[in-house]
Amino acid sequence: MQDGETQTGWPGEGAGEERPAGSREKGLNRVLNMLEFLHANQRAIGIGELAKGLNAPRSTTYTLVRELVEAGLLEMAGDGNRVYFGKKLYLYGMAYMRGNDLLRRGRQEVDTLSRETGETSELCMLQSGRYTIVHSSPGNRPFRISSATGLQIPLPWTASGRLLLAGLDRGRIEAMVTEDDLVLPDGRKIELDDFIDDIGKARVTGYCVTSGLVDAYTKCLAAPVFSAPGKVEATMCLVVPIDTSEERTGELLTVLRERAALLSIS
Amino acid sequence: MQDGETQTGWPGEGAGEERPAGSREKGLNRVLNMLEFLHANQRAIGIGELAKGLNAPRSTTYTLVRELVEAGLLEMAGDGNRVYFGKKLYLYGMAYMRGNDLLRRGRQEVDTLSRETGETSELCMLQSGRYTIVHSSPGNRPFRISSATGLQIPLPWTASGRLLLAGLDRGRIEAMVTEDDLVLPDGRKIELDDFIDDIGKARVTGYCVTSGLVDAYTKCLAAPVFSAPGKVEATMCLVVPIDTSEERTGELLTVLRERAALLSIS
DNA sequence: TACACACGTCTCTTGTAAGAGACAATCGCT
DNA sequence: AGCGATTGTCTCTTACAAGAGACGTGTGTA
Numbered sequence: 001m002q003d004g005e006t007q008t009g010w011p012g013e014g015a016g017e018e019r020p021a022g023s024r025e026k027g028l029n030r031v032l033n034m035l036e037f038l039h040a041n042q043r044a045i046g047i048g049e050l051a052k053g054l055n056a057p058r059s060t061t062y063t064l065v066r067e068l069v070e071a072g073l074l075e076m077a078g079d080g081n082r083v084y085f086g087k088k089l090y091l092y093g094m095a096y097m098r099g100n101d102l103l104r105r106g107r108q109e110v111d112t113l114s115r116e117t118g119e120t121s122e123l124c125m126l127q128s129g130r131y132t133i134v135h136s137s138p139g140n141r142p143f144r145i146s147s148a149t150g151l152q153i154p155l156p157w158t159a160s161g162r163l164l165l166a167g168l169d170r171g172r173i174e175a176m177v178t179e180d181d182l183v184l185p186d187g188r189k190i191e192l193d194d195f196i197d198d199i200g201k202a203r204v205t206g207y208c209v210t211s212g213l214v215d216a217y218t219k220c221l222a223a224p225v226f227s228a229p230g231k232v233e234a235t236m237c238l239v240v241p242i243d244t245s246e247e248r249t250g251e252l253l254t255v256l257r258e259r260a261a262l263l264s265i266s
Numbered sequence: 267m268q269d270g271e272t273q274t275g276w277p278g279e280g281a282g283e284e285r286p287a288g289s290r291e292k293g294l295n296r297v298l299n300m301l302e303f304l305h306a307n308q309r310a311i312g313i314g315e316l317a318k319g320l321n322a323p324r325s326t327t328y329t330l331v332r333e334l335v336e337a338g339l340l341e342m343a344g345d346g347n348r349v350y351f352g353k354k355l356y357l358y359g360m361a362y363m364r365g366n367d368l369l370r371r372g373r374q375e376v377d378t379l380s381r382e383t384g385e386t387s388e389l390c391m392l393q394s395g396r397y398t399i400v401h402s403s404p405g406n407r408p409f410r411i412s413s414a415t416g417l418q419i420p421l422p423w424t425a426s427g428r429l430l431l432a433g434l435d436r437g438r439i440e441a442m443v444t445e446d447d448l449v450l451p452d453g454r455k456i457e458l459d460d461f462i463d464d465i466g467k468a469r470v471t472g473y474c475v476t477s478g479l480v481d482a483y484t485k486c487l488a489a490p491v492f493s494a495p496g497k498v499e500a501t502m503c504l505v506v507p508i509d510t511s512e513e514r515t516g517e518l519l520t521v522l523r524e525r526a527a528l529l530s531i532s
Numbered sequence: 533t534a535c536a537c538a539c540g541t542c543t544c545t546t547g548t549a550a551g552a553g554a555c556a557a558t559c560g561c562t
Numbered sequence: 563a564g565c566g567a568t569t570g571t572c573t574c575t576t577a578c579a580a581g582a583g584a585c586g587t588g589t590g591t592a
Contacts, residue, residue: 023577023578024549024550024551024576024577024578024579025550025551026293026549026550026578026579027292027293027294027549027550027579028293028294028297028330028333028579029333030550031294031297032337032339035354035358038358038361039357039358039361042361042364042365043365044365046568046569047569047570048568048569048570056551057550057551057552057553058551058569058570059550059551059552059553059570059571059572060549060550060551062569062570062571063549063550064294067294067295067298071298072393072394073298081569084362084365085358085359085361085362085365086362087362087391087393087398087400088301088393088394089355089358089359089362090359090362090363090366090369090400091305091359091393091398091400091415091416092301092304092305092351092355092359093351093355093356093357093358093359093360093362094359094415094416095304095305095308095351095415095416096350096351096352096353096355096356096359097356098308098414098415099308099309099310099350099351100356103356125353127338127353127354127357128338132353132357134353134356134357149357149360149361149364150357150360150361289547289548290546290547290548290549290579290580290581291580291581292548292549292579292580293549293579293580294549296580312538312539313539313540314538314539314540322581323580323581323582323583324539324540324581325540325541325542325580325581325582325583326579326580326581328539328540328541329579329580347539533592534591534592535590535591535592536589536590536591536592537588537589537590537591538587538588538589538590539586539587539588539589540585540586540587540588541584541585541586541587542583542584542585542586543582543583543584543585544581544582544583545580545581545582546578546579546580546581547578547579547580547581548576548577548578548579548580549576549577549578549579549580550575550576550577550578550579551574551575551576551577552573552574552575553572553573553574554571554572554573555570555571555572555573556569556570556571556572557568557569557570557571558567558568558569558570559566559567559568559569560565560566560567560568561564561565561566561567562563562564562565
């Protein structure tokens with residue numbers, strides 16, 4: 001994610017919605033796209049660049065940005081040309097957290113878990129059909145294994161992904177996974193059938209462990225958090241070095257599953 | 267804030283914007299109002315109630331809410347009729363926090379400060395001309411003195427308010443304070459001149475202490491956090507029982523000011 | 533049973549917001 | 563200085579979103 005030749009980090013129109021060509025776009029949608037775009041790029045963006053990145057007319061973009069800045073949803077970043085998320089969004093976000101028991105307690109649980117084990121710990125959820133790291137706490141290893149909050153990762157790349165889909169039928173699972181999602185960062189391909197098998201196994205065992213999927217150096221232990229019997233609302237997971245001993249892995253898994261079960265009571 | 271006869275918690279049209287009567291309202295504005303309304307009420311709201319509370323036509327409200335729910339900015343709350351903030355807002359909010367050094371470090375500082383002193387501690391900022399509690403950490407007193415994050419309070423009611431306005435000229439200060447803001451919850455009235463005097467004093471001393479303003483039982487100690495020399499970006503404050511001894515108050519103030527100064531370096 | 537009031541969905545009209553594009557001012561480069 | 567690219571503002575047109583209102587259904591209560 002270095003600065004470079006205007007990489008968009010954006011699916012563009014290709015995502016599936018057909019656009020009747022020379023048609024107008026609702027302001028609200030433009031705004032939603034802007035927010036997504038900022039989220040995807042995780043940095044302040046110039047207004048011109050924003051317009052370009054979203055295939056939006058410049059004039060419209062200027063207008064909308066001005067309105068959003070006035071409303072406090074966006075803020076002009078230091079140098080005065082770029083925009084990024086604003087304080088209001090932070091306040092709304094905190095309000096969401098306060099109103100959401102699972103999230104609030106889950107965050108705490110993740111924090112204490114990573115403090116007690118020293119390993120990186122995360123709380124994950126499905127967000128509009130994508131795997132999302134909702135909260136993470138770094139652990140204290142010299143090489144911190146970190147992935148930013150809010151990051152969205154293809155479901156098949158993760159242990160949590162297997163748990164989050166537990167209980168869904170084959171059709172639904174297929175609907176949530178694209179062809180691309182099945183290709184790992186290193187190029188290897190996961191077979192859809194294997195993935196679905198894994199989901200079934202994860203469901204009955206009540207946990208999931210994957211090794212060297214997103215990268216070659218880490219192992220991922222995940223346990224489900226239920227919002228209702230059978231309904232996986234979230235997962236807690238630990239990201240540990242891939243050479244962690246069987247024994248320690250087992251211990252960690254036990255603690256993890258206890259904590260996740262505790263969260264489930266709700 | 268009990269459930270009761272549809273209290274709006276909303277200024278209505280009266281806020282100052284003149285509406286040309288039978289005119290149409292932009293969708294985006296309606297959305298911004300909805301978010302503010304939810305924030306003001308701090309709870310899930312029924313769609314009908316939302317429409318009523320905002321003087322918005324029901325049909326429009328239904329449409330917009332549906333779009334926002336699809337986008338993840340709002341979520342249908344448990345019982346299936348009410349809406350509240352959605353996960354996306356949380357994610358955007360966290361992204362804001364990550365991108366904002368002062369906020370990130372300020373939160374930490376507040377947390378440790380309240381852990382070390384045992385008192386309630388807060389980080390406050392100006393948000394669209396209002397005093398806002400951006401982060402607070404409860405302390406460990408039996409009667410927790412708590413005020414929710416995101417709460418907006420008239421500037422003259424608080425010690426922080428006096429610091430946040432330090433450096434502004436009289437005209438600007440007057441512009442930020444309404445007649446109502448000068449009336450305390452218990453009915454007492456603050457003179458504008460006294461308030462402005464306080465601001466001046468706070469500016470030179472570099473801290474501010476108020477007693478029994480918002481309520482009769484607490485004292486509020488505040489210290490400024492600077493983003494640039496002379497520019498107060500935020501305040502850190504401690505809320506303590508009003509009968510806290512001179513001596514302890516002094517000690518707390520010293521610690522508080524040190525911490526706030528540390529934050530200022532930025 | 534009948535009444536009053538909510539909810540959620542639809543249809544149709546028209547006021548207006550999205551967009552195209554022109555403009556001057558800056559910036560960075562050679 | 564001369565050139566191209568970018569920035570921010572403005573004007574004008576028309577495609578379409580906001581809104582009015584009707585409809586069917588569900589729910590509480592008198």
